Amino acid sequence: MIAATPEVAKERRKPQKINVRILRQDAPGKPQYWERHQVDYEPDMNVISVLQKVAAQSKTSDGSAVAPVSWDCGCLEEVCGSCTMVINGRVRQSCSALVDRLLEQAPEEIELRPMNKFPVVRDLMVDRSRLFRALQRVKAWVPVDGYYDMGAGPKISRDDQERDYPLSQCMSCGCCLDACPQFTKIELQRQPNESEDDLKKRRNEAYDEGFVGPHAISQAMLFNSNPVGKNMADERLEALMAPGGIQACGNAQNCVSVCPKQIPLTTSIARAGRAVTVYALKKIFDR
Amino acid sequence: MANRVVVIGGGLAGLAATMKLAExxxxxxxxxxxxxxxxHSVCAQGGINSVSDLTxxxxxxxxxxxxxxxxGGDFLQHQPPVKEMSFWAPKVIDLMDRLGVTFxxxxxGFIDRRRFGGTLYRRTAFAGATTGQQLLYALDEQVRRRESEGLVKKYEFWDFLGPMLDDNGRCVGAVAQDMVSMEIRSxxxxxxxxxxxxxxxxYGRSTMSVFCTGSAASRCFxxxxxxxxxxxxxxxxxxxxxADKLRLMSESARGEGGRVWVPRRPNDSRYPKDIPESERYYFLEERFPKYGNLVPRDIATRQIFNVCVNEGLSVDPTRLCVYLDLTHIPRAELDRKLGGILEIYEKFQGVDPREEPMxxxxxxHYSMGGLWVDYEKSADGGLLPGSPKNQMTNIPGLxxxxxxxxxxxxxxxxxxNSLLSCIFSGLFSAPGIINWMKSNKSVASMSSTIFERAVAKQQDRHKALLSGNGGSENPYLIHQELGDIMTRSATVVRENTQLTEAYAKVLELQERSKRCALSDTGNWSNQNVIFTKSVQDMIPVALTILKGALQRDECxxxxxxxxxxxxxxTAEDPIERRRQAEEWCDDFEKNxxxxxxxxxxxxxxxxxxxQYEDVDTSLIPPRPRLYGLVGAEVIEEVWKERSVAKSLDQPKASTSEKQLVSV
Known part of the structure; x- marks a missing residue:
C-alpha cells in the first residue's frame, strides 16, 4: 500500500478521548453559555456521532448531569441540509465534518456553535423558516397548469441541464446566509397575547423586508431559465428589485466559498444583476 | 367549512398526495x-423507472x-396495484419532467436512461446521482406554491402521536406534538x-435518515x-x-458499469490496481452471466455477504467489504452521471473512487412491508381510479x-421502483380520498369530546415519561441494543433459534423501555422525550419483523x-437431473x-x-426465481411444461383476462 507509512503515523496520534466545547442556550431570550464535554474516540467519527455520544451520556466533562444538547440532523450524508452549525469557527454541515480532520487542525478540542444569523431555538438548533420564506418570495416553482397527465415537458439541451442541475442541488442548509455580511439576524419575540398565526404573520413581514439571500437569488435564476418557469420571470425579477433584493448584495463572495455543494452562487447573482438591469431598462422604455 | 385532510410526512409520497389534494x-x-x-426521499440516488419510447x-x-x-418481488405483491403503477410510470415521469426536474x-435533449437491477432494459430516468433529491424538490416547490395560495398549511417540527378514532372506529384526525413548544394538540x-x-x-444503523424510526406507522399499528x-x-x-450511519452507494454505480470483485486469493494485501485481471474474482458476473452486476438486490446482497463471511474473501483485514470498481470508466462520464454519490464517498472515506475501487x-435499506392497505380492482385487472378503498388501511379514513x-x-x-411507488401512490390515492370525504359525515360537526380525549391520552403519556416513574434506563442505550439484536438476527441470513432468542430479548427491552429515566425533563424543545417515545414505538415493529420471520419457514x-x-x-446424469427438477418443482408448489x-x-x-392473507396472482402466475441456481434450465423446462398443462386443464378465462395474459 502506498499510504502505509503516513497511516501508521496517524494511528499513533489517535487520542483516547475527544474534547468538545459547545455553546448552549436553553431557549430564545436566554443567555448563551459554554459547556465542555468529553467522549470516547472511535475511528471514522463525524461531529454527528460525537453529538450522539454527548446526548447518550448527558454529562459534562467534569461529571455533572445536564440535559442533552439539542441539534438538528437528518440524512447524515450531506443532502438534506439539516445539520448546519458553526464548527471550529466555520459554518458547515456537521455530518461531513470528520473528527480526524478536525483534530488535525486543532487537536485540543472541537468547538461547536449554533449558526449566527438565525434565532436560536435551543443549543445548536436554530429557526431557519426565513430561508424557506425567501423561496416563496421569489416564487421558486414552475407554474404548471396542474398535475394531470399532459405528456412530456419540452426538450432540454444537455448544456442547459448541466447549467441548471448544480443550482437545483441547493439543499437550503443556510451556510451561504450565515456567511453573508449583508444577511443580518431577524429575531422577533412573541408579544403578550399574540397567537402563533399572528406571530408568524409578523415574522414573515419582517423577513420579507430583509435580504432575500444568495440561495433564493440562485433559485430565481434556476426557474427563470426553465422553459415554463420563465413565464413568471418578470415576477421573480420584481421580487429581486424590491428592497432586500439583489441590490442588498455587497459582493463579499463568502456565500460561494462556504457552499457545501459548490453551487456557483456568485454566477447566479451576476446573472440576476444583469437580468434585473435589463428588466428595469425595459420597463422604462415600455412606459 | 371544506373537508380537511391531514397528511403526515412530507417525503415524495406525502408531497405528491398533498399537491394533488390541493389541486x-x-x-x-x-x-x-x-x-x-x-x-428522507432526498437520499434516493439512482433514479426512477418507467417504460420509455426507446425501451x-x-x-x-x-x-x-x-x-x-x-x-423481482418473488410474487408476494397483490398484482392489481403493481400493474396500475407500471402502467402509470411513464405519466409520472412526464409530470416530473414538466415540474422542472433536471433529469x-x-x-x-431527451431524458437519458440507465439500466438498473432486475431488468434487461434501460428504463431508469435520473438526475445525476441525486434523483430523489431532485424529485422531492420539484414536489416541495409545488406544495410551497399551494402554501402561498393558502390551501396548504405546514406544521414542521411536529411529531405525529397517533390517529384519532371515533366510537365507530373511523379515523377523524390526528394528534401531534410541537417539538419546540411541546404543545400537544388535535x-x-x-x-x-x-x-x-x-x-x-x-436496526440502529442503516442507510436511512434519523427520521425513519417507523414510529408513526407503529402508532397506527x-x-x-x-x-x-x-x-x-x-x-x-x-x-x-x-460510525453513525451506513451510507448508500447507489445501484446506479453498477448501472453505469461498476464491477464488483474481490481478489481470488484470500488476504491478498496488494493495492487493488496492482492485482491483475486474471487474479480478480468478479463473482456476480461469473455466477450470473445474464444479469451480471445487476442481479436483484436480495441476490447481490447474499452473494457479497457469502463471499466475505463464508468464503473469507473480504478485501479489508479489519472489516467485511468487497470492491465496487468504477476506475475503468472515464472521469468526465462519472462526474456527469454519478457525481453526487462519488462526492459522498470521497467526502466520508477520503478516497477518490474514480482512482481507487470503493x-x-x-x-x-428499505422496508417492503408496512401498514396494510386496501385497493379496489378494476375490470382490466388494475385499480379503479377514484375508489376510496385505494391505499386505505383497515381503519376507515386512515x-x-x-x-x-x-x-x-x-x-x-x-x-x-421506490420513487415510482411513492409518487404514484400519492397521486393516485388523492381522488379516492376526496370521494371518501364526500360520502362521509364531516368531522366539523362532531362533538369535541373525541378530540379532547385523544389529546388527554397523549398528555398522560408525555407527563408519565417526564416524571420518570422511578426508572433508570437510558433510551439511547436501549436503542443501541435493539439495533444490535435486529442486525444480528433479522437481516441477510435468518435462523430460527436466533430469531426466537431475539424475540425474547426484544420483549425484555420492551419492559425496560417503559422504565426510561430522561436526562431532560423540561418542556422546551425536548428531543430526549421525543426520542424515547420513538424508541418505545419501534418495539412493536421490531417484534413483528421477528415474529413474521420466525413463522416464515421458507426463502x-x-x-x-x-x-x-x-x-x-446435483445430478450430472440427464435422467436423474430431470427427476430432481421434477422434485424441485413439487417442493416449490408445496411451499x-x-x-x-x-x-x-x-x-x-x-x-x-x-396471520396470513392470500396474494392476488390473477395476472401473472407465480414461477420460480432461479438466479444462479445449478440446473435452472431443467427446472425452468419442467415448470413450463407444468404451466402449459395447467392452463389446458383450466376452464377458459374471460376475454379481458385472456388478453392481459397474452400481452
Missing part, C-alpha cells in the same frame, strides 16, 4: 418531523415492467394520510391498523460503513402511502433461511401453497399476532 380543492395540513424539504422499441412495455417488479439529457380531519417512510432505525409483510426488509448490497458492504405501506414491492424491491426475496432453501440440482401469502399482523398492546 382537487381540499385544504391540507401537513405534519412533519422536519421541514418537508429535508425528508418500447427494444421490446419493452408496461407489462414487462409489471412482470419484472412482480418477479440528465441525451445529446438531442388536528380534526376528514381523512388522514400517513406517508412516513421506512423503519430502518429499528398500535391503534388497530394492520401491518403487512413486516419481515421483508431490504438489505442493499452496496453501502459505505460508518470498499462496500450490504446495509439495511390512508397509508409510500414506503410505509406494504403494497408494491412484495418480498424484494427492484432498484428505482422468499429478502427473507432467507438456509435451512429451508431450495438448492441447486407456495403454504407461504405464498402476505403476513398480516395485529397488535394487542404487548405482542403481535401474525
Amino acid at each position: 382537487l380543492g381540499a385544504p391540507v395540513d401537513m405534519i412533519s418531523l422536519t421541514p418537508v424539504k429535508r425528508s 418500447r422499441q427494444e421490446g419493452d412495455n408496461e407489462w414487462t415492467h409489471f412482470d419484472d417488479t412482480i418477479y 440528465n439529457r441525451t445529446p438531442e 388536528f380534526p380531519a376528514d381523512a388522514v394520510v400517513v406517508a412516513t417512510g421506512g423503519c430502518g432505525l429499528v 398500535q391503534a388497530g391498523g394492520k401491518y403487512g409483510n413486516a419481515e421483508f426488509i431490504q438489505v442493499h448490497p452496496t453501502a459505505i460503513p460508518g 470498499k462496500i458492504f450490504p446495509a439495511v 390512508y397509508a402511502i409510500g414506503e410505509c405501506d406494504y403494497q408494491y414491492h412484495g418480498a424484494n424491491r427492484l432498484g428505482a 422468499r426475496g429478502a427473507h432467507f433461511k438456509e435451512a429451508f432453501a431450495q438448492n441447486s440440482l 407456495n401453497k403454504q407461504f405464498l401469502k402476505s403476513s398480516v399482523a395485529t397488535f394487542d398492546g404487548t405482542e403481535p399476532d401474525v
Whole structure:
C-alpha cells in the first residue's frame, strides 16, 4: 500500500478521548453559555456521532448531569441540509465534518456553535423558516397548469441541464446566509397575547423586508431559465428589485466559498444583476 | 367549512398526495418531523423507472415492467396495484419532467436512461446521482406554491402521536406534538394520510435518515391498523460503513458499469490496481452471466455477504467489504452521471473512487412491508381510479402511502421502483380520498369530546415519561441494543433459534423501555422525550419483523433461511437431473401453497399476532426465481411444461383476462 507509512503515523496520534466545547442556550431570550464535554474516540467519527455520544451520556466533562444538547440532523450524508452549525469557527454541515480532520487542525478540542444569523431555538438548533420564506418570495416553482397527465415537458439541451442541475442541488442548509455580511439576524419575540398565526404573520413581514439571500437569488435564476418557469420571470425579477433584493448584495463572495455543494452562487447573482438591469431598462422604455 | 385532510410526512409520497389534494380543492395540513424539504426521499440516488419510447422499441412495455417488479418481488405483491403503477410510470415521469426536474439529457435533449437491477432494459430516468433529491424538490416547490395560495398549511417540527378514532372506529384526525413548544394538540380531519417512510432505525444503523424510526406507522399499528409483510426488509448490497450511519452507494454505480470483485486469493494485501485481471474474482458476473452486476438486490446482497463471511474473501483485514470498481470508466462520464454519490464517498472515506475501487458492504435499506392497505380492482385487472378503498388501511379514513405501506414491492424491491411507488401512490390515492370525504359525515360537526380525549391520552403519556416513574434506563442505550439484536438476527441470513432468542430479548427491552429515566425533563424543545417515545414505538415493529420471520419457514426475496432453501440440482446424469427438477418443482408448489401469502399482523398492546392473507396472482402466475441456481434450465423446462398443462386443464378465462395474459 502506498499510504502505509503516513497511516501508521496517524494511528499513533489517535487520542483516547475527544474534547468538545459547545455553546448552549436553553431557549430564545436566554443567555448563551459554554459547556465542555468529553467522549470516547472511535475511528471514522463525524461531529454527528460525537453529538450522539454527548446526548447518550448527558454529562459534562467534569461529571455533572445536564440535559442533552439539542441539534438538528437528518440524512447524515450531506443532502438534506439539516445539520448546519458553526464548527471550529466555520459554518458547515456537521455530518461531513470528520473528527480526524478536525483534530488535525486543532487537536485540543472541537468547538461547536449554533449558526449566527438565525434565532436560536435551543443549543445548536436554530429557526431557519426565513430561508424557506425567501423561496416563496421569489416564487421558486414552475407554474404548471396542474398535475394531470399532459405528456412530456419540452426538450432540454444537455448544456442547459448541466447549467441548471448544480443550482437545483441547493439543499437550503443556510451556510451561504450565515456567511453573508449583508444577511443580518431577524429575531422577533412573541408579544403578550399574540397567537402563533399572528406571530408568524409578523415574522414573515419582517423577513420579507430583509435580504432575500444568495440561495433564493440562485433559485430565481434556476426557474427563470426553465422553459415554463420563465413565464413568471418578470415576477421573480420584481421580487429581486424590491428592497432586500439583489441590490442588498455587497459582493463579499463568502456565500460561494462556504457552499457545501459548490453551487456557483456568485454566477447566479451576476446573472440576476444583469437580468434585473435589463428588466428595469425595459420597463422604462415600455412606459 | 371544506373537508380537511391531514397528511403526515412530507417525503415524495406525502408531497405528491398533498399537491394533488390541493389541486382537487381540499385544504391540507401537513405534519412533519422536519421541514418537508429535508425528508428522507432526498437520499434516493439512482433514479426512477418507467417504460420509455426507446425501451418500447427494444421490446419493452408496461407489462414487462409489471412482470419484472412482480418477479423481482418473488410474487408476494397483490398484482392489481403493481400493474396500475407500471402502467402509470411513464405519466409520472412526464409530470416530473414538466415540474422542472433536471433529469440528465441525451445529446438531442431527451431524458437519458440507465439500466438498473432486475431488468434487461434501460428504463431508469435520473438526475445525476441525486434523483430523489431532485424529485422531492420539484414536489416541495409545488406544495410551497399551494402554501402561498393558502390551501396548504405546514406544521414542521411536529411529531405525529397517533390517529384519532371515533366510537365507530373511523379515523377523524390526528394528534401531534410541537417539538419546540411541546404543545400537544388535535388536528380534526376528514381523512388522514400517513406517508412516513421506512423503519430502518429499528436496526440502529442503516442507510436511512434519523427520521425513519417507523414510529408513526407503529402508532397506527398500535391503534388497530394492520401491518403487512413486516419481515421483508431490504438489505442493499452496496453501502459505505460508518460510525453513525451506513451510507448508500447507489445501484446506479453498477448501472453505469461498476464491477464488483474481490481478489481470488484470500488476504491478498496488494493495492487493488496492482492485482491483475486474471487474479480478480468478479463473482456476480461469473455466477450470473445474464444479469451480471445487476442481479436483484436480495441476490447481490447474499452473494457479497457469502463471499466475505463464508468464503473469507473480504478485501479489508479489519472489516467485511468487497470492491465496487468504477476506475475503468472515464472521469468526465462519472462526474456527469454519478457525481453526487462519488462526492459522498470521497467526502466520508477520503478516497477518490474514480482512482481507487470503493470498499462496500450490504446495509439495511428499505422496508417492503408496512401498514396494510386496501385497493379496489378494476375490470382490466388494475385499480379503479377514484375508489376510496385505494391505499386505505383497515381503519376507515386512515390512508397509508409510500414506503410505509406494504403494497408494491412484495418480498424484494427492484432498484428505482421506490420513487415510482411513492409518487404514484400519492397521486393516485388523492381522488379516492376526496370521494371518501364526500360520502362521509364531516368531522366539523362532531362533538369535541373525541378530540379532547385523544389529546388527554397523549398528555398522560408525555407527563408519565417526564416524571420518570422511578426508572433508570437510558433510551439511547436501549436503542443501541435493539439495533444490535435486529442486525444480528433479522437481516441477510435468518435462523430460527436466533430469531426466537431475539424475540425474547426484544420483549425484555420492551419492559425496560417503559422504565426510561430522561436526562431532560423540561418542556422546551425536548428531543430526549421525543426520542424515547420513538424508541418505545419501534418495539412493536421490531417484534413483528421477528415474529413474521420466525413463522416464515421458507426463502422468499429478502427473507432467507438456509435451512429451508431450495438448492441447486446435483445430478450430472440427464435422467436423474430431470427427476430432481421434477422434485424441485413439487417442493416449490408445496411451499407456495403454504407461504405464498402476505403476513398480516395485529397488535394487542404487548405482542403481535401474525396471520396470513392470500396474494392476488390473477395476472401473472407465480414461477420460480432461479438466479444462479445449478440446473435452472431443467427446472425452468419442467415448470413450463407444468404451466402449459395447467392452463389446458383450466376452464377458459374471460376475454379481458385472456388478453392481459397474452400481452
